[in-house]
Every structure is written in C-alpha cells, then in structure tokens.
Amino acid sequence: MPVSRPLASIALVTAVALTGTLPGAPAEAGAAQPGAPGIGDPYYPEDGNGGIDVRHYAIDLTYAFDPAELSGSTTLEIEATSDLSSFDLDFLLPVDAVTVDGVDAAFSKPSEHELQITPATALAKGDVASVRVEYDADPSAVSWENPGDPGGERSWMADEQEVVTANEPHMAPWWFPSNDHPRDKATFDISITTDAGKNVIANGEQVGDPVVVGDQATTHWRMKEPMATYLAFFAAGHFAVRQGTTDGIPWVAAVSKQFGTATRRGYLRLVRRSGPITAWLRSELGPYPFDSTGGLVTPLNAIPYAFALENQSRPTYQGGIDEITEVHELAHQWFGDAVSVRRWKDIWLNEGFASYMEHRWTEDHGGETTRQWLDHDFRDLAGSAGFWRVNVTDPGANVNTELFDTPVYERGALALAALRNRIGKHAFDGLLRDWAAQHRDGSATVGMFEHAAAQAAGHPMDRFFHAWLVADRPPRRTAANGF
Ligand SMILES: [Zn+2]
Structure with a gap:
C-alpha cells in the first residue's frame, strides 16, 4: 500500500538541498556514512540519491496482464562516489530481496519513494558493486505524493491488453529501482517476459530473437548509449511492427x-x-x-x-x-536525451529547443519562416499577461500547472527564434550543433547555454535572455531583442 510521506521529512530534505550540503559527502574522511536520499534537485528533493553513480541497469521482468503483476529483478552496477554505510535507490514498489555482490543485504523503505540498502560490508569510495533487487507487485495501484503532484502522481499505464511505461518527469520508480535523475545516466539491458504472441518494444536495439518457453516469450532490448532513467521504457501488447533503414539510420x-x-x-x-x-x-x-x-x-x-x-x-x-x-x-x-537537464528547472533546454525545431521544420518544408512565426506569434501574445508571467528558467515543480506550462514551450521557442535573428543564422546553427556535441551523454544548465550563446555572439547576452526568458512582461520590440 502507498504510504504518505510526512511533510516534516520533505521539509528536512529540502533544507539539506538548499544549504548546499553535497549529497552523500562523508562528514569526515574515512567514516562510512549513509548516502543522501536525494541528489539535490531543487524541485524534487527525493529524486536521485547521494553517494552512488549507476553505470548499468539490467532489468529482467515478467509482466502478467490478468491479474496485472510485474515480477522479477533489476541488477544495477553502481560505483560508490563516497564511503557508504548504506545508500538509497528510488522505488515505489514493495521489495522481496536485495543482494550486493551476491551477498544478502538489509533493506528498508524509510518513505514510499526510497529504498534504503545496507550492504553487509560498507562500500568505499570508488568501489563498484552489483546490486540486485527482487520484487513482485501491481504498479497500477501506486500513486506517489510529491512536489510535482501533491494529489498523487500515477505514471503507470496499462489495460488488459497493453502496457506502456512512458511518463515524465517520473516513470522509473513504478517499474525499476534506480538513481532517478537525468544527471545520472547509464546503459540499459531490458528483458521482458510476457505472453508469447505479444510484441515487446523498448529502447535501442533488439538482442536476438524472442526466447519462447511454453506460452511465454522473453524479448531483450539494449540501449548502448547512456540514458536518463525517465527515458527508459518498455511496451508489451499486440503491435503492427515495421523496421527499416533510412539514410543509414535503422528504425523500428x-x-x-x-x-x-x-x-x-x-x-x-x-x-x-x-x-x-x-x-x-x-x-x-x-x-x-x-x-x-x-x-x-x-x-x-x-x-x-x-x-x-x-x-x-x-x-x-x-x-x-x-x-x-x-x-x-x-x-x-538531441535536446533532452543526449543533452539532459542538470536540474528539472532547466526544462527550457528540452522543451523550448524541441518546440523551436518544429518551426524550423516548417520553414524548411515550404511553410512560414521562423522570423514570420516570431512576428505573428509575438503580436498574438503581446496582450497575454499570464503568458509572460512564467519564468521559463524556473517555471516551478508542479507537473500539471508549471513544469510543462505552455510558455516553457512557446516562449522558450520564441526566445530561440529571436536569438537566431539576433546573432545570425550561421552563428545560431553552429551554436546548436556545438551545444549538442559538447554536452552529448551529459547534462547542462540554462546558464551554460546562455554562456555559450554569449560566446557565439561575441558579446554579453544577459539582457536578451532576461527579456525573453525571465521578465514578467513581453520583450520590447528592438533589434537587440532579435526583432
Ligand atoms: Zn517535448
């Protein structure tokens, strides 16, 4: 059963994040300490964990449709980034057993979202350990109260015929234990066993053919590039599946x-x-x-x-x-997956950029130019006071009303269209390509992009970005603002 997390402990975790204590940092050298329950995200204090860096997830699960049940294990290869007497993973389901390097480990659920693991032997900074977590539950029953959805977030999607594990910013805790934050990416093997005859699709490339045993089949997918936990998914059901290769890129x-x-x-x-x-x-x-x-x-x-x-x-x-x-x-x-947000408040780097590329596509396929779109959309929005009140660099944690609010996308895309006008198409295209290349497989902040843009421009851009992303009114229609 889900357990509500006491407000007092949320406040405590927030205070740790705000005072800047490094998650998982030992108080004294050599003394193994519990890893922090959060990685330090200002919006979601319980997301991620201190003291660990996950290198690889091997997810090996069976999904039964009727009655719904997810069972099996996830094995994480982790590196200790501090001396750890215990460490946390993020996981909402009840757990049956945990081993660390094959040895039974003590575990508890200090809150609904946290799985605390105490290995038989403390981990020293730099140790690499294999952590296996076994579980068996119906994820559809789980709702999680957190600052993103105080009413209770429900990310699991399934009916009697199909299941798809896709949601943002939280999905992993409903199906595998993880260090659930885009700052800690890892490679993945995802093996799903379900009714033979159903298709299983996941990230990356399929490894071999499904292995059929009786009326069950196991399908194995592998993501070889580092991936944020919320981007990992599997789908099982009856699907029409086509595969091919276009310009050297295989697709499914x-x-x-x-x-x-x-x-x-x-x-x-x-x-x-x-x-x-x-x-x-x-x-x-x-x-x-x-x-x-x-x-x-x-x-x-x-x-x-x-x-x-x-x-x-x-x-x-x-x-x-x-x-x-x-x-x-x-x-x-490119923007969100290969280059991830360092903190969820950096969401503009995902949504503003992906939205801008929609308009660039339209421009390149015979539609209106990004300059025309900027002009008419700005005219349409100039009188919408509420639109300009959203600070795109810090929209807020609520997933229903703030983090994915329209201005994060649209004001965010207008800012990039204006930046292109301001610094010129050549410099702007180079900026986007360099950004994607330099931060590939990593994470970045809005401030880092603003710095890169100023370098591409050859002069400070603080006032431009303040006007387009932060100010609580529309930018003035000036050449400096990209008009
Ligand atoms: Zn998007």
Whole structure:
C-alpha cells in the first residue's frame, strides 16, 4: 500500500538541498556514512540519491496482464562516489530481496519513494558493486505524493491488453529501482517476459530473437548509449511492427492493433517517417546520438489529450501521432536525451529547443519562416499577461500547472527564434550543433547555454535572455531583442 510521506521529512530534505550540503559527502574522511536520499534537485528533493553513480541497469521482468503483476529483478552496477554505510535507490514498489555482490543485504523503505540498502560490508569510495533487487507487485495501484503532484502522481499505464511505461518527469520508480535523475545516466539491458504472441518494444536495439518457453516469450532490448532513467521504457501488447533503414539510420515503428485497421495504417505511415525526420534533424543538428530511431503509437493515455514522450531512440505517442509532434519528439533525441537537464528547472533546454525545431521544420518544408512565426506569434501574445508571467528558467515543480506550462514551450521557442535573428543564422546553427556535441551523454544548465550563446555572439547576452526568458512582461520590440 502507498504510504504518505510526512511533510516534516520533505521539509528536512529540502533544507539539506538548499544549504548546499553535497549529497552523500562523508562528514569526515574515512567514516562510512549513509548516502543522501536525494541528489539535490531543487524541485524534487527525493529524486536521485547521494553517494552512488549507476553505470548499468539490467532489468529482467515478467509482466502478467490478468491479474496485472510485474515480477522479477533489476541488477544495477553502481560505483560508490563516497564511503557508504548504506545508500538509497528510488522505488515505489514493495521489495522481496536485495543482494550486493551476491551477498544478502538489509533493506528498508524509510518513505514510499526510497529504498534504503545496507550492504553487509560498507562500500568505499570508488568501489563498484552489483546490486540486485527482487520484487513482485501491481504498479497500477501506486500513486506517489510529491512536489510535482501533491494529489498523487500515477505514471503507470496499462489495460488488459497493453502496457506502456512512458511518463515524465517520473516513470522509473513504478517499474525499476534506480538513481532517478537525468544527471545520472547509464546503459540499459531490458528483458521482458510476457505472453508469447505479444510484441515487446523498448529502447535501442533488439538482442536476438524472442526466447519462447511454453506460452511465454522473453524479448531483450539494449540501449548502448547512456540514458536518463525517465527515458527508459518498455511496451508489451499486440503491435503492427515495421523496421527499416533510412539514410543509414535503422528504425523500428510500432502501432497498437487496438486501433482500427484504417487508423493503424495511417499511424504506421506516419511513424515510419521517423527515419527521414531523424535524417533531416541530423542535417540540422549534427550526428544522431543513438544507433536507431523509430516510435510507438498506443491508445493508452493517462490524460484527456494526445501526449507524446521522447523515450530515448523510440518516442511513444499516446492517443495518436502527427508529423509535427514527431519532429518535436525526435528533436528531443538531441535536446533532452543526449543533452539532459542538470536540474528539472532547466526544462527550457528540452522543451523550448524541441518546440523551436518544429518551426524550423516548417520553414524548411515550404511553410512560414521562423522570423514570420516570431512576428505573428509575438503580436498574438503581446496582450497575454499570464503568458509572460512564467519564468521559463524556473517555471516551478508542479507537473500539471508549471513544469510543462505552455510558455516553457512557446516562449522558450520564441526566445530561440529571436536569438537566431539576433546573432545570425550561421552563428545560431553552429551554436546548436556545438551545444549538442559538447554536452552529448551529459547534462547542462540554462546558464551554460546562455554562456555559450554569449560566446557565439561575441558579446554579453544577459539582457536578451532576461527579456525573453525571465521578465514578467513581453520583450520590447528592438533589434537587440532579435526583432
Ligand atoms: Zn517535448
């Protein structure tokens, strides 16, 4: 059963983050200490953990549809970044057993979201350990109260025929124990056993053919490039699956057979466009960061409007798909997936950039130019006081009303269109390509981008970025602001 976390302990964790104590830093050299329960994210104090760096996840799970049950184990290869008497992982499901390097370890759930593991022998800074967690639960029953969704976040999506684990900013704690923060990326093996005859799709490339035993089949996918935990996914169900290669980029397209035949055909045609769209983005942004692309379309959707998520190498489209949304999710492969947010408040680096690329696509395919879009959209929005009150560099933690609020996308994209006008197309294109290359497989902050832009411009850009991202009123219509 979910347990509400006491408010007092949330306040305590927040205070640790604000006072700047390094998570997991030992009080005295040589003394093994418990790792901090959070990595220090200002929005989500429990996300991630101190004292560990996960290198690899080997997820090996069985999913039963009726009754719904997820069971098996996840094995993490972790490196201790401080001397640890115990450490936390982020996980909402009840746990059956934990071993560290094959030896039984003590474990507890000090709060709903935290799994605290005490190995038989303390870990020294630099130690690499294999941590195996066994569990068996129905994730659909779990809701989690956190600053992003005080009413209780529910990320699990499944019906009697299909399951898709895709959500943001939190998905992993519903299906595998992790260091759940985009700052700590790792490689993944995802093996899912379910009814033979169903398809299993996940990130990266499939390893061999499914292994069938009786009426069950195990399908193994591998993501070889570092991946943030919220971008890891699997889907199981009856899917129409097509594969191919476009301009040297392999793709996997999957559409749920729960859609009617005509709808499914239309969606398949669209999701097969992942190949050419990825190739176009590569021509704009530089090398594609992963080994394959594609997408998956499902009718499962937790919200009453179409939703899509940039799952690494294979975005998911919930409730439907259209071309411009594909451009957005595939642009995230560079902005969000390869270059991740250092803190969730840096979300502009994901959403503003992916939204800008939608307009760049339109411009390059015979539609209005980004300059025309900037002019008319700015005119339309100039009188919308609420729109300009959102500080795009710090929109707030609430996932329903703040983190993904419209201005994060639209004001964020307008800022980039204006930046392109201000510093020139050549410098701007180079800035985006250099940004994607320099921070690939890592994470970055808004401040780091502003610094890179000032360097590309050859002069300070503080006033420009303040006007476009922070000020509580529209930027003045000046050449300095990119008009
Ligand atoms: Zn997006």
